[in-house]
Amino acid sequence: MLESVVRTTTADGALPVIAAGRFVLRPPCKSDAGLIAHYAGDKRVACNTRLIPHPYPPGAAEALIARAAVPGRTEDIWVLDGTAQGLGEVLGLLHLTRMDRRQSEISFWIAPAFWNTGFASEAVGALIAANPHDDETIVAEVFQDNPGSARVLTNNGFEYLGDAESFSVARGVVVPTWTYAMAIKR
Numbered sequence: 592m593l594e595s596v597v598r599t600t601t602a603d604g605a606l607p608v609i610a611a612g613r614f615v616l617r618p619p620c621k622s623d624a625g626l627i628a629h630y631a632g633d634k635r636v637a638c639n640t641r642l643i644p645h646p647y648p649p650g651a652a653e654a655l656i657a658r659a660a661v662p663g664r665t666e667d668i669w670v671l672d673g674t675a676q677g678l679g680e681v682l683g684l685l686h687l688t689r690m691d692r693r694q695s696e697i698s699f700w701i702a703p704a705f706w707n708t709g710f711a712s713e714a715v716g717a718l719i720a721a722n723p724h725d726d727e728t729i730v731a732e733v734f735q736d737n738p739g740s741a742r743v744l745t746n747n748g749f750e751y752l753g754d755a756e757s758f759s760v761a762r763g764v765v766v767p768t769w770t771y772a773m774a775i776k777r
Contacts, residue, residue, distance in 0.1 A: 611717035613676050614710065616662040616685060618670035619656045623670055626681035628652040630702040637761035639737050642702055646760035665689045668722065671701070671714050679705070685714050693727040699743070719747060719775065724741055725776055732757060732768040741769055749773045 609616040619627070630636055632647035644651070666689070671682035683701035690696060697718065701711050719729065731749060732738040734757075745751070749771035756760040756765045 592712075596705060600656060601603065604701075606669065607721060607723050608722045609723070611713045612680060613713065614671050614673035614678060614732075615670050615675065616713065616714060616717060619659050619668055619670045619684075621653070623681050624656055626679070626702075627655065630681065631700070632652040633703055634761065637679050638759065639740065640698070640761065640762055641736060641757050643700070663746055669718070671673055671710060671713075681729050682710050683714070685718060687718065689731075691728070693725065695724045695726045695729050697729050697731045706739070710749050711740070712746050715743055717746045719773070722775055728774055730770065730772045732760070732770045735767040735769055741771075744771045744773075746768070747773070761771070 597774055608618075623647070628651065631643050631652065633643050636642040637645035637647065655668065655777070658664065658666075661665060662762075667687045669685045669687075670680075671685065672680055673682050674680050681702065682705050683699060686698045687746050688696045688698075697715065699711055716747040729749075730752075732755060733744065735754070750773065752770040752772055755766050755768045755770050758764070759766045
């Protein structure tokens with residue numbers, strides 16, 4: 592259950608910290624690099640994303656963290672941080688990429704140690720409730736061989752739009768996808 596949303600975006604473009612039931616969504620920091628590299632370097636994680644390469648290159652986590660702090664960026668990144676509840680400091684990442692016409696695309700990954708815990712559904716639900724980009728629509732796509740991620744979306748009210756394809760860097764091939772969208776209620 593969503594506990595609260597803290598909307599504290601600063602003038603320099605810093606992200607809001609978004610509280611969820613068992614963790615917070617917060618901007619990544621330099622100390623996250625090791626865990627991000629460890630989890631993103633897991634082939635099971637990389638192969639379920641479009642853009643994470645496998646093997647994960649040295650310095651990629653640091654570059655991601657630096658990119659997440661650049662003012663004027665189009666992609667915002669949050670870390671699922673469960674330290675306040677005695678969980679891990681990095682449980683996964685959530686990305687929200689600005690598009691045009693008040694739309695964003697959401698993507699996420701969860702560290703394998705935390706799969707099947709409901710963390711992804713909680714994170715997506717918290718981000719939708721916060722709506723930090725003030726979107727009217729959020730879209731998403733998942734690989735068809737990853738039905739768990741599809742359930743995360745449908746459990747949060749996303750509607751299936753159709754089939755498509757996307758290139759997976761880790762797999763080195765085009766992979767069939769399911770696409771989803773959600774209209775944000777105001």
